[in-house]
Amino acid sequence: MKKVILCSDVELEASASIALLAQSSAIDLLGVVASAGRVSAEEASANAQHVLQKTGRDIPVLRGSLDAIIADLDPLRKNWEPAPGLNHGKTLRNVSLGDPREHSGKCGVIWMIDTLMRSPEKVTLLMLGPLTDLALTLKVQPDIAAHIEEVVIVGGGYRQTDVSAAAEFNIHYDPEAAAIVFASPLPKTVIPLDCAHSALLKEKDLQKALSGSVAGILAMESLCRLFQRHKSVDEGASGLPFPMLLGAVYLFDPLVLGPTIPYRVDVDYSGGYAYGQTVFDTRRIFDNYNCLVSFSTCKKKLVECLRRLAEG
Template identity: 30%
Template sequence: MTVRFVLDCDTGSDDAVAIFAGVRHPGLELVAVTTVSGNVAIEHITDNTLRALDLAGADVPVYEGAARPLVRSDLPVPRRVLNKDSDFQKHGLGLPEAVSAKREGHAVEFLRDCFMDEANADLTLVATGPLTNVALALALEPRLASRIPRLVLMGGAHGNGNVTAAAEFNFWADPEAAEAVLSAGIRDVVIVPLDATHSAPLTAADCAAFESTTVGAAAADLVRHRLETDRSAQATAAAPVHDPMCLAYLAHPDLFTEAVEAHVSVETSGARTLGELLVDTRPWRPEPANATVALRASAAVYREFLREALT
């Protein structure tokens, strides 16, 4: 069966690859995209999203969302400082200018209305950026927690983080939103942290295998840029491409080779641990499990998913 989903994202290079895959994979149906501030400012994220959808040939509605974190005025380290010397997320992602436009209305209101609609009882929410929009939607309509049938999100790290030693970028960028979402009581939450995405990195050979189509060539260029600029790729000549792994899981539920049921929470006040994902697997933990946390993924299954979608 085709898996229908809404994608909430902060479109940088790996979100763009996820958009390509979500549009083109025969087992997936992308219903709508909502954008959230994260990798870059919200107006650039929405533009990047429209560019990716246009290149993929998709007439999918795009709703622009939160321009800042849930309670903070900016990222814990302001973006202008964080990205001062970085070319990791290049302007426009090297994609042709968008010809489509965002829809009227706010992403948060769209998420509320979409998931409160009985017709969307089978709809998965996939979140690959900071969880600001989702947290705001839950605050606007608390019943939404029982209406979202499944949330699959990229965020957190059970081991080392990437923006700090403790934290992955999405949870660090808006830790209060991440904690609000994970404590809201959504019945089926799957977290794809850095542990899983780093276990199945992509290489230059993978890029070459994608290039038989227009979207495949664009995805290959984006992955090559990550190979050139991602510090984690320097020693191994392989780079994690995080966000499409959420979609790979929708199409291939056997993707993860190791996962744990756990009670998860996010640190919102630690001086050195802000945004840290806490995964409590103790048998005597006081709280019940509220998420499945993927720890390792099959590189072969992930590559096969991308080939199915891009070539």
């Protein structure tokens, strides 16, 4: 059984991913670190608690970072909103699933360090949101690297972006944190937006995959709301990308991804139009590779793996 810590700004798609992973017999979900991003840290914690309560699983939810690492130093990054005209970005700001509840009093970063350092087995980290908490964890306790099996980063984009012409939300929200993580010695697999865009899913695809199980029904509650939000701005007719679901499925069956290729991956945090851009050295100019990256997946395989994951 794979031991997993999930870090996310828990909104609708991430909530669906948590529902599926929490009920899987192949995954030992040790805890959820809920931080700010598309929603506030308080809303993210409430969303994670809401879905875990419905699964009946006693899995701790820890509140993570309240903001990006240096966001308060730059007034232009406070109260972030997508650039005008980027409807897809606006729809990513999803409403909370439930009212804020009492969260564990322990800091998510400290909990991650304690859990990783005490674990007799290596742990996989699934990063479904900004990388702030992992970056802080690395700065506080670099020795955690020896206790991590793999870091799965759902974020970045090569030809596909969402929050700007150059950037994907998870990296753009805290590019300094992303730069710290990409520069670390941790074994990293990156699932960029391109991967999810190669297998757009319609509501009927997800209904087919998820309607036959309790976990799947819980996941569909969140995903149906996500489809409704996209329909309200005339998006999603040809299907929607689900990178977070793809990340969850990857833990269950890594073969769901197309070829994973070692690349050098860096992040632009210098400002300007390329701010938050994920830079993939696809020409392989440099040989100091720091990540495995996949740019594709098979829709048929993804739907089948979702069905198997939902069945537990």
